[in-house]
Amino acid sequence: MINMKTGSTLLFLMIFSGTVMAQSAIEIGKKAPEITMNKADGTSFALSALKGKVVLIDFWATWCAPCVEEQPELKTFYETYSEQVKNNKFEILGVSLDKNKESxxxxIDRFNIKWIQISDLKFWKSPVAKLYEIDELPFNVIIDGQGTVLAKNLHGKDLEEFLKKTLSQN
Structure with a gap:
């Protein structure tokens, strides 16, 4: 049984959390925030450079075991949809929350990652982690060619099915 005090507290928390969720930067149907960071070679790269493509933004780090385990699966997706990559319809953008460039x-070399990789090497202090409200890894966001969020945090079969459906329409 919920007493009046507990009920009021629950109502406050529900309203508060609803307000926070309504102000979320990463909502399906809304434009994804811009990301600009350096590639491993030191050149700057912006998410907006991928305009016109469906983009899987993969937030990961070398110190994150589930992220590392997911890399071969992402490689398979990249190879499976290589025609869409070649035809400028699909891309993966790896955003690393690492702090050690050598690692x-x-x-990147060990997994033979061919898709774009960027990082500011600021670990959890990366402004992008806050901007995309990342509190755990791996995390991903899928956007359409106009930068609109189509889905977020899909993994395994869910990600595979979503990509298959989305890319078959393009």
């Missing part, structure tokens, strides 16, 4: 580069 990050070694992982």
């Amino acid at each position: 990050w580069q070694k992982a």
Whole structure:
């Protein structure tokens, strides 16, 4: 049984959390915030450079075991949809929350990652982590060619099915 005090507290929390959710930067149907960081070679890269493509933004780090385990699966997706990649219809953008450039580069090499990789090497202090409201990894966002969020935080079969459906329409 919920007493009046507990009920009031629950109502406050529900209203408060609803307000916070309504102000979320990453909502399906809304435009994804811009990301600009450096690639491993030091050149700057912006998410907006991928305009016109469906983009899987993969937030990951070399110190995150589930992220590392997911890299071969992402490689399979990248190879499966290589025609869409070649035809400028699909891309993966890896956004690393690493803090050690050497570890990050070694992982890129070890997994033979061919898709774009960027990082500011600021770990959890990266402004992008806050902007995209990331509190755990791996995390991803899928956007359409206009930068509108189509889905977020899909993994495994859910991600595979979503990509198959979305990319078959393009």
